[in-house]
Amino acid sequence: MTPRDLVSLSTKIAPYHLERLAYVYVRQSSPKQVEHNRESQLYQLRLAQRAQELGWSAGRTRLIDADLGLSGKDSTYRDGFQELVAEVSLGHVGIIFGYEVSRLARNNRDWYHLLDLAAAFGTLIADADGIYDPRLYNDRLLLGLKGTMSEAELHWLRLRLEAERMSQVQRGAYRQALPTGLVRLPEGTVVKDPDQQVQHVIELVFGKFAELGSCRQVLHYLSREHLWLPRRHTVGRLAGQLLWKPPTDSALNTMLHNPAYAGAFAYGRRQGDPARQQPKRPNTGRLRQPMEKWLHLQPDVYPAYISWEQFVANQHRLQENSTLFARKAQNRRGPTREGAALLQGLAVCGKCGARMTVCYKTTHRYRCENLARRVHGRICASMHGAAIDQVVIEAFFEAIRPAQLDALEAVLKTQAAEHEQLVRHWQEQLKRSQYEARLAQRQYEAVDPDNRLVAAELERRWEEKLRALRTVEEDFVRFQQRPPTATLTPEQRVQFQHLSETLPTLWTNGALSMAQKKELLRCLISQVILKRVASEKAEVRVVWISGHYSLLQTRMPIQRSRDITIRASMVTRIEQLWQQGIDSDEAMAEILSAEGYYSARSPGAVASAVQKIRLAQGWHYGVYQSRHAAYGQGYVTIDELAATLGVERTWVVKRLYSGEIAAPYVRRLPHSKVWLIKEAAELIAALKQNLPAHCRT
16 A cells, blocks of 8 residues: 555544554354465455554554354354444444455344444444545445445355255255265265165164054164164264264154155255244254255165155154144054054044044043134044944954955064074174274284383273173174074964954954054054944944045943933833833843843943833832722722821821721732722721821811
């Protein structure tokens, strides 16, 4: 800079500016630029010399380089820029030096905030083109234009970079991180990991998920068999190394959700949401997207461990296994559990179409509260589970009866393949441990014995590998000594050979767990739509996986007898039986049950319900009628005579047994043993003479 230029620029520098500090702000956008673009960094550092040429001493010049390697699109993560703004607002800064406006800020919000503070406290801003005073209109206008152009430049850079990235994505040339099990060669070709044990463990994980259908069950299997998962690091100090780690649910979920194992190249599986981004954490806010929202998907790019169809089926099964019965998971079946409700995850409300939940009390019930939660109304339905399960089980057995299922060969083949996989895994683990121990031994033997520092460390590593080898050998021996898998008895072999015929027996004798029963139902049934058509009747629509459906009805026990639909017909029939002279509630109940009548909580009519209806209608048997009915023909009952005399019934009975009422006036019905007393005037007059005094008055 020539002396004339210094004179022209120094006219804006007032003495109070020189009394304050001069700040030099240095920034580069990425760590790669900091490492490789050293010339830009050196040029920015030389701005301190320019400050000294303009009158600031070296002791009054401050350098801010805390933001090297950080983008200028936001000041949230830039501690150096926040420090500069704070110093300006305190009035400590006389001038700010920056290579250009884009070094200070890449968005107008931060830039204009700095300009407002600089104008308020009289701080100058200097770049490669000159010195500007934000209080002057022309300088403020020029600085504003530079800030706008800096923000637009960042937008253009981002668009070009994104366009170039998407161009590589569309061609399949974009190099994304590969999961463990896939390796990219130096020329760019992707192959399976050359380590066969890694391949076998990954294949085992996908095979067990196809068999068990649950990530949690696969985790339990791996932990039970002491199988670890491989992890090949691609970055950091362990880059390129293969480590074996205990299985976790997150690791299994990551494997099952990664389409690279199916040979597909997918881009945009996670996309950023600015509303969910956390302050000072630029990598947060990236949400997993459904497959239909991925930016690019190209199959048959990588070598596959499973087919694409199997991958899609796995994703569907993982979604169905969701246990979050919220709005997103309302139509998901969930994993099979050990509860007594066989239609757990299959039952659908016939009123609102939502997935029904299971409620366990004295017995399980299928319940839908979807409308009650959404519109604050009544629940859709609450149905007795056991009755519905029974009719669905009968339909399931009827559906498989025509098929001659022979599961014996499949069961034996599965057992043999699983045992072979485990033996192969332990053999490979033993070979790996032996190789690592020999490698550690060769490294120890190759070192100079006089170099004790290195030799001691190599000796420690050798001993560590030997201990690991001994542990693997002991575990392998323990695995070999484990009791063999239980073989099938001759009876079980016959059952598996004719599974469709013997399945009802296996179902009822406790040979199958509740989870296994539910899995069998899900093999043929897609969903079961339940709808209450009467107080005690439910319509059961079984939708098969083929798309066809079976329409069934079942009767459920209810609380109140008066709510059953056949009550009026049952009352009429009881009256007919009573008029026919049937004098036993038990006999009536047997007849009604044979004719198809039933009570509220029983499959047939019960005597107590018959008695309740009969007594409510006033239909009494002969004994009761004999005691309480009016006979006429010159005879009255004890109750009628007591009413005539105005005394208690016991008073007449005492006179009857004492002989005061003579035998010619008394007779007894043979079939009911009811006493009848002749209605004679002289007898009544004699009894009145013996009435108590209070009765005579």
